Amino acid sequence: MLIKRRYCWDLAEHSTTDEKTFLARRKLVKAMGFFGASMGVGTFFKSSPSMASIDVKSKANPYPVARNRQYALDRPVTEESLVTRYNNFYEFGSHKNIAPAAQSMKIDPWEILIDGEVEKVTKIDMDGLLRQVQLEERVYRFRCVEAWSMIVPWSGFPLRALLDLAKPTSDAKYLRMETIADDAYMPGVRQTWYDWPYVEGLTMAEAANELSFIATGIYGKPIPKQNGAPLRLVVPWKYGFKSIKSITRFTFVRDRPKTFWEKAQGGEYGFWANVNPSVDHPRWSQATERPLGNANRVPTLMYNGYGDFVASLYTGMSRKLGSELYR
Ligand SMILES: Nc1nc2c(c(=O)[nH]1)N[C@H]1C(S)=C(S)[C@@H](COP(=O)(O)O)O[C@H]1N2
Ligand SMILES: [Mo]
Numbered sequence: 001m002l003i004k005r006r007y008c009w010d011l012a013e014h015s016t017t018d019e020k021t022f023l024a025r026r027k028l029v030k031a032m033g034f035f036g037a038s039m040g041v042g043t044f045f046k047s048s049p050s051m052a053s054i055d056v057k058s059k060a061n062p063y064p065v066a067r068n069r070q071y072a073l074d075r076p077v078t079e080e081s082l083v084t085r086y087n088n089f090y091e092f093g094s095h096k097n098i099a100p101a102a103q104s105m106k107i108d109p110w111e112i113l114i115d116g117e118v119e120k121v122t123k124i125d126m127d128g129l130l131r132q133v134q135l136e137e138r139v140y141r142f143r144c145v146e147a148w149s150m151i152v153p154w155s156g157f158p159l160r161a162l163l164d165l166a167k168p169t170s171d172a173k174y175l176r177m178e179t180i181a182d183d184a185y186m187p188g189v190r191q192t193w194y195d196w197p198y199v200e201g202l203t204m205a206e207a208a209n210e211l212s213f214i215a216t217g218i219y220g221k222p223i224p225k226q227n228g229a230p231l232r233l234v235v236p237w238k239y240g241f242k243s244i245k246s247i248t249r250f251t252f253v254r255d256r257p258k259t260f261w262e263k264a265q266g267g268e269y270g271f272w273a274n275v276n277p278s279v280d281h282p283r284w285s286q287a288t289e290r291p292l293g294n295a296n297r298v299p300t301l302m303y304n305g306y307g308d309f310v311a312s313l314y315t316g317m318s319r320k321l322g323s324e325l326y327r
């Protein structure tokens with residue numbers, strides 16, 4: 001057997017694979033017939049004997065989890081060391097090398113408050129939440145507004161599952177999310193020119209979209225602190241700043257929340273922030289991006305390539321408004 005891998009979802013692409021090996025492997029996989037267009041996630045998993053190894057996961061350590069092939073990409077996953085060492089997490093400073101400082105974050109126990117327009121206000125800790133959701137892995141493109149990008153295998157669960165737990169009332173129009181803000185160990189939070197905590201928001205329709213994901217892991221392991229432990233949002237059709245890290249509070253609200261970056265620099269970073277190559281940032285073009293680990297730029301795709309999933313959310317808004325960065 002040429003491909004000797006423990007998990008069947010490793011077949012198509014994996015981290016730290018250089019592009020040549022990746023392409024060669026893909027060809028091979030294709031030749032083996034695993035990549036047929038009609039390949040259903042369920043059927044493939046069921047028929048693969050190697051999936052038995054999934055049973056090793058326990059409640060205490062559920063990783064790695066099965067990859068959902070519905071969101072497979074034909075580009076290589078970004079090298080893990082880049083994803084975990086080149087970060088934006090302003091609570092720890094306004095530079096990329098925040099990983100060392102982020103290690104001081106206290107994530108165990110982790111209390112999450114679910115409040116606002118809900119049937120019942122709920123406090124739940126991370127273990128309690130993990131017991132109520134089914135984890136899966138999704139490989140998504142991720143595009144920062146600063147024009148760098150990456151492809152990350154996120155482990156987690158659809159945000160939709162959290163909506164089902166929270167039971168928002170019909171008065172809920174938006175979901176507001178908040179990051180922990182503790183100036184005892186977050187140097188950025190001591191900088192008073194920003195309005196802490198970090199806040200992000202989605203419309204209820206955006207939050208319920210099947211792409212909206214809560215990541216609790218990356219690369220088959222629990223998510224590192226610098227990437228937003230123990231849980232962060234991932235909305236891959238929007239610029240990276242929408243994907244709020246280390247969430248402690250989900251509040252269902254009637255009015256559109258004022259987001260962190262909107263308050264700091266609304267003219268540059270608006271509420272919608274849909275990836276749109278034809279709407280430039282006031283100070284740079286958004287037409288292309290630089291994948292981490294690559295010298296060459298590649299074209300940026302409308303909705304970051306996820307139009308089939310999300311374009312219908314924005315019908316009635318002009319394209320420009322849908323990508324709103326100016327307001
Ligand atoms: N709480 C919080 N969440 C945040 C940020 C932040 O500074 N604080 N930065 C955002 C930005 S600008 C980006 S590009 C991504 C970066 O995620 P990564 O470090 O995992 O690549 O996180 C987003 N979520
Ligand atoms: Mo970003």
